[in-house]
Amino acid sequence: MSQNLVQQNNLDDTPLSEKAFDDTRQRLIQAAVSVFGSQGFEGASTRRIAALAGTNISSIAYHFGGKENLYLAVADHIAQEIGQKVDGVEALLANERERIRNGTLPPAEAVVLLQRLWREWLDELLSNKEPGYEWTWFVIREQANPTEAFDRIYNASISRFLCILAELIGCIQQSPAQSLTVRLQAVLLFGKMLSFEREHAAVERYLGWKTLDETAKNTIRAAVNEEVARLLVRSEETLSC
Amino acid sequence: MSQNLVQQNNLDDTPLSEKAFDDTRQRLIQAAVSVFGSQGFEGASTRRIAALAGTNISSIAYHFGGKENLYLAVADHIAQEIGQKVDGVEALLANERERIRNGTLPPAEAVVLLQRLWREWLDELLSNKEPGYEWTWFVIREQANPTEAFDRIYNASISRFLCILAELIGCIQQSPAQSLTVRLQAVLLFGKMLSFEREHAAVERYLGWKTLDETAKNTIRAAVNEEVARLLVRSEETLSC
DNA sequence: CCGAGTCAATCAATCGATTGATTTATGGGT
DNA sequence: ACCCATAAATCAATCGATTGATTGACTCGG
Numbered sequence: 155m156s157q158n159l160v161q162q163n164n165l166d167d168t169p170l171s172e173k174a175f176d177d178t179r180q181r182l183i184q185a186a187v188s189v190f191g192s193q194g195f196e197g198a199s200t201r202r203i204a205a206l207a208g209t210n211i212s213s214i215a216y217h218f219g220g221k222e223n224l225y226l227a228v229a230d231h232i233a234q235e236i237g238q239k240v241d242g243v244e245a246l247l248a249n250e251r252e253r254i255r256n257g258t259l260p261p262a263e264a265v266v267l268l269q270r271l272w273r274e275w276l277d278e279l280l281s282n283k284e285p286g287y288e289w290t291w292f293v294i295r296e297q298a299n300p301t302e303a304f305d306r307i308y309n310a311s312i313s314r315f316l317c318i319l320a321e322l323i324g325c326i327q328q329s330p331a332q333s334l335t336v337r338l339q340a341v342l343l344f345g346k347m348l349s350f351e352r353e354h355a356a357v358e359r360y361l362g363w364k365t366l367d368e369t370a371k372n373t374i375r376a377a378v379n380e381e382v383a384r385l386l387v388r389s390e391e392t393l394s395c
Numbered sequence: 396m397s398q399n400l401v402q403q404n405n406l407d408d409t410p411l412s413e414k415a416f417d418d419t420r421q422r423l424i425q426a427a428v429s430v431f432g433s434q435g436f437e438g439a440s441t442r443r444i445a446a447l448a449g450t451n452i453s454s455i456a457y458h459f460g461g462k463e464n465l466y467l468a469v470a471d472h473i474a475q476e477i478g479q480k481v482d483g484v485e486a487l488l489a490n491e492r493e494r495i496r497n498g499t500l501p502p503a504e505a506v507v508l509l510q511r512l513w514r515e516w517l518d519e520l521l522s523n524k525e526p527g528y529e530w531t532w533f534v535i536r537e538q539a540n541p542t543e544a545f546d547r548i549y550n551a552s553i554s555r556f557l558c559i560l561a562e563l564i565g566c567i568q569q570s571p572a573q574s575l576t577v578r579l580q581a582v583l584l585f586g587k588m589l590s591f592e593r594e595h596a597a598v599e600r601y602l603g604w605k606t607l608d609e610t611a612k613n614t615i616r617a618a619v620n621e622e623v624a625r626l627l628v629r630s631e632e633t634l635s636c
Numbered sequence: 637c638c639g640a641g642t643c644a645a646t647c648a649a650t651c652g653a654t655t656g657a658t659t660t661a662t663g664g665g666t
Numbered sequence: 667a668c669c670c671a672t673a674a675a676t677c678a679a680t681c682g683a684t685t686g687a688t689t690g691a692c693t694c695g696g
Contacts, residue, residue: 197438200652210677221652297597316601338618341601345594353586356538360557360582373575377583384625441686451643462686
């Protein structure tokens with residue numbers, strides 16, 4: 155028994171040390187996303203993170219230099235993750251990118267694009283049992299109580315996403331994407347997309363759904379689609395209060 | 396100096412012991428709402444709560460029997476607070492209560508009522524510098540990760556509020572208030588009303604508002620009013636995806 | 637004097653961080 | 667091929683600080 159688990163999995167020519175290094179580092183970040191997201195920075199314990207990652211506590215200090223730096227590393231990881239998601243969105247919108255940017259895309263088409271965008275986002279949230287989307291909790295916490303981690307995530311990825319949302323809403327409402335109302339709606343829309351992760355626990359309880367079956371998912375999808383479609387309405391007469 | 400602070404504030408005939416008892420109890424709950432709301436149950440320390448309340452740690456055990464029971468006492472306090480808010484809403488809707496309940500209130504009028512309801516809610520959030528509305532954080536946390544505290548709050552007050560919201564939305568969309576889609580929208584609407592407290596920190600950062608001046612508030616109010624007005628739209632043709 | 641209420645002091649447990657020892661992988665010399 | 671020095675990585679053990687909880691003494695009004 156001269157080989158350990160790491161050796162047995164060494165299928166390429168990567169040096170074993172680097173492989174173990176990256177592996178432990180990745181597992182620590184993965185575990186940290188989960189624990190930081192559900193417990194917050196102060197509530198999370200490095201012992202729990204290390205245990206969840208299947209390694210020793212001191213690995214955190216060794217790989218990241220402490221709890222705080224691990225937290226920031228998680229932020230960078232999430233920023234990268236969201237960035238890839240935004241890349242996917244931009245690919246989805248590639249054909250109409252020019253018309254979206256200058257606001258010449260017809261409102262009806264912009265609605266359909268925004269619905270598809272949100273639909274894909276939502277399906278990932280609804281399908282995922284628990285593994286992947288714990289980062290939303292992390293972002294929600296940082297959004298509510300911003301630290302340096304929020305700045306990193308925002309500057310690296312969220313700002314791009316908000317820009318796209320604003321452009322689409324601008325097309326829908328025939329308003330410049332830079333206008334205050336459009337940008338505000340973009341922020342609120344992003345908040346709604348994030349909150350679905352948080353609210354679906356409450357939704358289940360409120361509506362008596364023990365699990366989200368296909369009927370429930372379709373109801374939620376329809377509500378989201380309607381929410382987007384309603385962006386078409388710009389009613390000035392309702393501002394009377 | 397034979398009198399302490401408690402004695403100096405004893406302006407009525409309440410026995411000093413009872414007054415001190417209720418006073419400390421109240422200050423502890425008030426502090427606990429703030430600390431539990433911002434830090435969560437595990438992240439909050441009884442020392443910080445006691446210090447914020449200006450009393451000794453052991454008072455928590457004396458008055459509530461421990462950290463956990465204090466947490467539940469906070470939940471009951473919040474339930475009572477929301478309950479009073481729902482009472483105010485019901486008073487606001489008193490004249491139209493019957494028509495709302497049986498769904499005969501015209502959609503346009505229901506929109507105006509719902510706008511006024513949310514407007515009052517929003518103004519309290521926006522006007523408050525920081526003192527009062529920390530309980531929203533508590534509820535948001537519990538909504539995301541329900542414990543026994545959530546059941547207490549929900550059963551005592553939120554359920555009533557959701558019922559009213561569903562009835563109003565039912566009037567607006569000419570659908571029964573018990574239907575799944577209407578109830579889902581009521582839950583999501585309540586989530587939005589709660590989230591404004593959380594999101595306005597992000598909104599300030601996204602939109603470059605360092606503080607919420609009157610112009611910013613009006614922009615938010617207009618966005619909320621439009622959001623409600625859009626409930627009038629029930630577009631079946633947009634469910635195509 | 638009695639009980640209600642508060643206080644400082646202290647408990648075991650756990651926190652983040654650090655240490656020195658141990659194991660593992662790499663590279664150079666023979 | 668073989669050995670060994672060096673570095674990389676992880677480990678158990680421990681540090682002081684802080685956690686929630688408890689205790690016994692103390693100060694009051696009744």
